Amino acid sequence: METEFVISTGGTGGHIFPALSVAEELAERGREVLILLGGPKFEAELPFRTVRIKSGHLHGFSLKTAGALLSLSGGILEALSILRREKKKREIKLIATGSYATLPVLIAANLLPVRYYLLEQNLLPGTVTAIFAGRARAVFGTFEETRDYLRGTRYIRTGNPIRKGVRNRVEKALARRELGLPEEGQLVLVIGGSLGARSLAKKALWATEFMPGIFFLIQTGIRNFEEIRAIKGERGENFRLVPHIERMDLAYSSADIAVSRAGGGAIAELAYHGVPSILVPFPEARKNHQYLNARALHEAGGALVMEENELTPESLAVALQRLLENPQKLEIMRKALQNFAAPEAALKIVEIAEEL
Template identity: 30%
Template sequence: MSSTPRTLSVIVAGGGTAGHIEPALAVADALRELDPTVRITALGTERGLETTLVPARGYELALVPPVPLPRKLTGSLFKLPARVMSSVRATRRVIDRTDADVIVGFGGYVSVSAYLAAGRGPLRRSRKVPVVVHEANASAGIANKVGARIAARVLAARAGSGVTGRGRPDAEIVGIPVRPTITDLDRPALRAEARAHFGLPAQGPVLLVTGGSQGARSLNDAVSGAASALAAAGVSVLHAHGPKNTVTVEHTDPRAPYVAVPYLTRMDLAYAAADATVCRSGAMTVAEVSAVGLPAFYVPLPHGNGEQELNARSVVAAGGGVLVTDANLTTSFVATEVVDLLTDAPRIAAMSAAAAGAGHKGAATQVARIVLDVARGPRP
């Protein structure tokens, strides 16, 4: 007598920033593709982007208190244990309610609670839940370093991220999960529709500029300052300047327009419309840009631990992009180096092929298969 297989339950934990949420949702999409019956619950906090991104993608969102980890010795450090306990208790309730078979974490505030609620130690539950950790950045954050200690499988975008080597020598290099609307994008086939959508000309080169909601100002100033030079070379611009910023371009040419918008809701169309991009080099940005084969001028954020430069190195080494420091991205640079690339079709074609070859288009499916293997394994 055969029994009906139990519906699997997966918790994805990656709230806070788009860099944590998008890989989590890409894996969720791949899980549904592989097993339409799987129950997926996204763990998040009320202050993160997940409050809009997760419901928009059709997934259940369970909110828990955030656990921001202080980086300096301040008064907030003394409040940390109570905050951790509160968040872990809330996470335990989500685990019990969903009868989770596996937790897959992508770093960030909520992952700390998920790892502690599922793993060993003084906060152990009566039934452990296996953990899969994915690290997208070139330098692992505190949350994933914690998670890697108790995880059944550890996955990383690249070697040397801090969860590989001495940390977890069995870590698997899989790339960064990217949603199907990006990995399956046929840029040439969508080009005409994409350009019409943004009011860009059907012919001639197009530069895409994105700086994100933070750190966009220097990109905005450098590119908008070169608007006349870009127009004179016949280069149109699609510029997402960020909702907190504005871009003013005094001289425009209808034959090579400068289209400035606060935010792009259709990144697939933006990628399809463009021939090259000027952008930051966050892990998710590099993954998407390389997946679609778009030549890029990567401009790492000038502050932080330098991980944005590390994120882009492999694509640049392959010939799919150019690294530019924030200080060197000037109006003069855009008017010369960026214009030179966009008016050199053979070079654009070679860089496009190199960028596409450096990406990991199948990462989301690969991670989803690993998650299902762990979920279907023996319960701890």
């Protein structure tokens, strides 16, 4: 009997995009895929059979309000009903991406029971991963250091899966032409994760004044775009602001260097494309986990780390200029990123989940 894979995900793109990458790999192998999507409304339509699960009031694993408890209870009942129904038709296996939005589904999987696997994007495991890792058939992760936090579990470093559309590598001049960017000269890509980063975009925009010969492509995030555009306009001689970048493959292929937050998804994509970066960890991330991610990539040789409280337009410009004026250093960083990257992450996860 053919196995069906259920993928539980939700929250931000950092959790959802790896889930979609695994789903794409499963679909290519002819597997049935059902996505259980929790958390806040995700605007993009998913190209797979998808059912929404109640978990909208759960944030950062907080159960301090009646709304959160009701949402969790409703989500567990929904997940039990769906998993029980699917289990009657065929064997099912569950892959969960570890965000708080997967909590109801993982509770249901333990009650039925259903065989499940966890995917952890960050070096420091999230609360949901830490709770459920002991009973998971395997925990897939990005960083070797994560193993120390999950002793007694079956932890496998596969890397963080990247969406098929982001995996395209395009010749630099062609990528810039496709995006309408200058084909000559050096280019800095500024990104802040799937939602953008307001302070990062603002400081990068002011840094353009100190680097007139360098072009900046700055992703602001949709909710920040109008505010940041009001500062200097949407375009200047050496910058362009965009609310969102649909073709991230072209953006990475265009860049000589990136300035980015340090979520697991961004790090995986930067490594895959071999883009040296200055990582600015989000200071309010849970238990400062982005800093741990950033330090790991720095120690691997692929990034520099600047903390938010030391980041100014001037300090950012100085750090960028030092790297851009040192092609040998950039080449060393690119080679380090190639060693860190895991281009076959989704394939490895699927092959292991099919066997275990």
